[in-house]
Amino acid sequence: MKLVYFAWVRERVGRTDEQVELPDGIDTVADLVRWLKGRSEEYAYAFENEGVVRAAIDHVHVKPEARIAGAREIAFFPPMTGG
């Protein structure tokens, strides 16, 4: 599964994208965030404030309870500031 990061989430994580093999039991976006936070200080810092970082599965905004089975690309980013 491909993960991509944008803006200050990208800077804190220290990479633009990566391929990950998820262990069993990671079923939702919230599960994935919890797993990422346990990987290193960088991920823990990026996701330190629960609920601030937004997620999208295959280019569609999703909530933390969204299931990730079958996802090709999951993105994490701060609240949008376009326009």
Add this chain to the structure above:
Amino acid sequence: MDFTIRIQAQPFDAAAETAALTRGRLDIGAVVAFSGLCRDEGGRLAALELEHYPGMAEAEIGRLADQATSRWPLLGLTIVHRFGRIAPGEEIVLVLTASAHRQAAFEAASFLMDYLKTQAPFWKREHLKDGTVGTWVDAKEADDLAADRWR
């Protein structure tokens, strides 16, 4: 209905975009144009840097355009959003809505801007006049509230 959505680094010409939208059309009675410009924030800012999520930006704006055209009887729609480095005084975003009567065009343009600001995957970072890279611009609660009123 045809609509035009472009995500681009280069500047755009709002007048030319409006002319293209209305050329040869005799049914359009109203065009509302909204341009969003980069401010210098009291002289502090050298530029804004806009990061975007390629692929999702086009998809999300397309979904917003679909919502607008299903809610209002639009006859034409153009959305152009820039990314990259944008200097104060330059345009960042353009929304053009065309309809037979003005109310639909006004409301659809306002709806689109409220949702572009809160749903389209773009992020702004400040570059300051003293040469330093400033902070990422925080999302505003007022923008979320503005979007909520269309629900």
